[in-house]
Amino acid sequence: MNLSTAVQEHYAVISIxxxxxxxxxxxxxxxxxxxxxxxxKNIVVDLSAATFIDSSGLGALIGALKTxxxxxxxLRIAAAPEHVLSxxxxxxxxxxxxxxxxxxxxxxxx
Amino acid sequence: MPGDRERTAVVTxxxxxxxxxxxxxxxxxxxxEAPPGADEHxxxxxxxxxxxxxxxxxxxxxxxxxxxxxxxxxxxxxxxxIDDGAPPAEVAIEGAGMPDVDSESGRGxxxxxxVLDELRHERTASxxxxxxxxxx
Numbered sequence: 001m002n003l004s005t006a007v008q009e010h011y012a013v014i015s016i017x018x019x020x021x022x023x024x025x026x027x028x029x030x031x032x033x034x035x036x037x038x039x040x041k042n043i044v045v046d047l048s049a050a051t052f053i054d055s056s057g058l059g060a061l062i063g064a065l066k067t068x069x070x071x072x073x074x075l076r077i078a079a080a081p082e083h084v085l086s087x088x089x090x091x092x093x094x095x096x097x098x099x100x101x102x103x104x105x106x107x108x109x110x
Numbered sequence: 111m112p113g114d115r116e117r118t119a120v121v122t123x124x125x126x127x128x129x130x131x132x133x134x135x136x137x138x139x140x141x142x143e144a145p146p147g148a149d150e151h152x153x154x155x156x157x158x159x160x161x162x163x164x165x166x167x168x169x170x171x172x173x174x175x176x177x178x179x180x181x182x183x184x185x186x187x188x189x190x191x192i193d194d195g196a197p198p199a200e201v202a203i204e205g206a207g208m209p210d211v212d213s214e215s216g217r218g219x220x221x222x223x224x225v226l227d228e229l230r231h232e233r234t235a236s237x238x239x240x241x242x243x244x245x246x
Contacts, residue, residue, distance in 0.1 A: 022168065054221075059215050059217070086153070090221060
């Protein structure tokens with residue numbers, strides 16, 4: 001698994017590559033905490049290269065979403081593959097983590 | 111037919127998250143050798159295995175215990191048996207509901223139950239055994 005961050009003008013993109021499980025979940029929470037602490041409170045998680053997600057990964061996304069919202073920002077997901085979307089639907093989290101086609105569309109499309 | 115023959119893999123190791131990657135790798139290898147069904151089965155079964163194994167590892171009350179995970183793919187089902195050497199666990203599988211959407215944990219058992227046809231926990235002489243089965 002690989003996690004990388006790219007800072008854009010109005011938001012930051014965290015890209016997750018590989019399996020998004022309990023082994024990775026703390027790293028996403030830390031990264032989101034660091035970004036929000038730096039004042040970057042709009043975050044997109046790019047899931048295009050996520051090969052797998054389980055409830056630990058989802059829990060980290062919800063934790064990071066709450067961190068961003070408490071700071072007045074938001075966390076959105078982008079480019080999630082179908083197997084990730086099916087786990088979101090199974091957990092009813094598709095209602096709070098709506099998928100956007102690209103990281104750019106997540107914040108620029110309103 | 112290769113898909114009709116039962117194929118198995120066994121992964122053993124210490125009770126920490128490193129074994130999760132090994133088990134998911136082994137599952138991928140078994141699947142890739144001869145995919146026994148639609149890709150959806152692969153993801154949903156791996157999801158159930160990951161949920162139960164993560165629960166076992168994270169709720170482990172003491173020092174490291176040995177884990178043994180047996181994976182199997184046959185003509186009509188995917189299955190896994192997870193054995194730990196930990197003290198007997200109190201587990202209520204049935205009725206494990208999905209928590210509120212803003213909860214950061216507590217979805218694992220409900221997810222596993224939703225995607226499996228059989229999920230069983232039993233105490234053995236040496237620890238706990240979880241049995242997982244998803245029909246193809």
